[in-house]
Amino acid sequence: xxxxxxxxxxxxxxxxxxxxxxxxxxxxxxxxxxxxxxxxxxxxxxxxxxxxxxxxxxxxxxxxxxxxxxxxxxxxxxxxxxxxxxxxxxxxxxxxxxxxxxxxxxxxxxxxxxxxxx
Amino acid sequence: xxxxxxxxxxxxxxxxxxxxxxxxxxxxxxxxxxxxxxxxxxxxxxxxxxxxxxxxxxxxxxxxxxxxxxxxxxxxxxxxxxxxxxxxxxxxxxxxxxxxxxxxxxxxxxxx
Numbered sequence: 001x002x003x004x005x006x007x008x009x010x011x012x013x014x015x016x017x018x019x020x021x022x023x024x025x026x027x028x029x030x031x032x033x034x035x036x037x038x039x040x041x042x043x044x045x046x047x048x049x050x051x052x053x054x055x056x057x058x059x060x061x062x063x064x065x066x067x068x069x070x071x072x073x074x075x076x077x078x079x080x081x082x083x084x085x086x087x088x089x090x091x092x093x094x095x096x097x098x099x100x101x102x103x104x105x106x107x108x109x110x111x112x113x114x115x116x117x118x
Numbered sequence: 119x120x121x122x123x124x125x126x127x128x129x130x131x132x133x134x135x136x137x138x139x140x141x142x143x144x145x146x147x148x149x150x151x152x153x154x155x156x157x158x159x160x161x162x163x164x165x166x167x168x169x170x171x172x173x174x175x176x177x178x179x180x181x182x183x184x185x186x187x188x189x190x191x192x193x194x195x196x197x198x199x200x201x202x203x204x205x206x207x208x209x210x211x212x213x214x215x216x217x218x219x220x221x222x223x224x225x226x227x228x229x230x
Contacts, residue, residue, distance in 0.1 A: 004161070034217070043208065043222045044162075093161050106152060107218060109161035 003027055004096050006110035013084055013117055021079045021113045023094030029074035030096035034107060035067075038091040050077045074099060084117045091115075120145045120213045124221035132229050137181075137196040139224050141209030144190060151192040152210040152218065153183055162208065168192065179203070204228045 003026040013019050023033055032051050036044040048069050050056040056069035066088075068080040077096075081088055091114055095107035125140040143149055150169050154162040166177025173185040183194045192209060209221040 006161075043220045046217055049217060091159075095162075106164050106167050109154070109163070111161040112159065114159065 002098070002108045004094065004108045004110040006092075006094055006113050008113060009111060010114045011116070013115070015085055015117055016083055018080055018082045019084055019115060021081075021092055021094075021115075023077045023079070023096070023110050025075045025096040025098075025108070028096075028108075029099040030077075031074065031099045032097045033071055033077040034095045034097075035069060035077070035079050036093045036095070038093060038112075040091075044093060047079075081115065084115070086117045089115055089117045120149070120211050120219045122209050122211050122219055122221035124207075124209050124224050126224055127222065128225045128227060130227040130229065131199045133201055134198050137194070137199045137203065137226065139194040139207050139209075139226065141183075141192045141194065141221060142190050143192060143209070143211045145211055145213035147213045150212045151183075151185060152212070153177065153181070153192075153194050154208045154210060154220075156206045156208065156223075158205075165194070165207075199226075199228050201228050201230070 005024045007022045035047045038044050046059050047062045048056045048058045050069050050071040052071045052074050058064045071077040091112050093112045095109045097107050121144045123142045152167045153165040156162050165181050166175045168175045168185045176182045181196045206223045206225050208223045210218040212218050
């Protein structure tokens with residue numbers, strides 16, 4: 001149980017184009033989903049917290065107009081990198097927290113999406 | 119505010135040796151503590167967690183961790199390392215907020 005998928009697993013795009021990454025909780029409902037960015041040999045940096053049916057909460061320094069997050073249902077959140085540039089190349093990981101679990105309970109992580117912008 | 123410090127960006131052990139990965143945290147409220155493992159180009163897998171109750175927590179793959187409030191520590195141990203344990207390990211804390219704060223990670227290297 002508690003499986004989170006991400007699609008695509010790997011994407012290469014040209015500079016200036018937009019890329020959408022999907023995060024799905026496959027066997028549970030997730031009130032809250034999180035988007036992280038991980039640079040090589042670095043820890044995870046929380047980008048935003050996404051609650052179903054409401055606007056995402058972005059961490060300081062993360063451009064909300066560049067990283068569009070939509071959490072349309074209890075099992076799906078999407079991250080769209082708009083007008084991507086080479087510096088946006090990174091490993092993006094989502095996680096989901098099961099419905100009705102409160103603060104402090106574990107998050108289940110997706111397998112990550114490797115984005116390369118050329 | 120909450121933070122996590124993982125001592126040692128790399129830890130090397132021989133196969134069969136004890137594994138000890140250190141984690142210290144700071145939190146203004148009682149913490150929830152987690153250890154995650156990450157294999158190359160993959161997401162994070164939960165190894166174990168401490169929320170309340172017993173301070174010695176057992177997880178998957180033979181790992182365990184002990185919550186020591188007086189030392190603000192949550193070190194991860196395994197009695198006997200296996201080659202398949204080679205990976206990046208992250209300690210994380212959540213303390214009444216909805217978000218996890220991760221340490222910088224420790225790469226575990228296992229030699230034959």
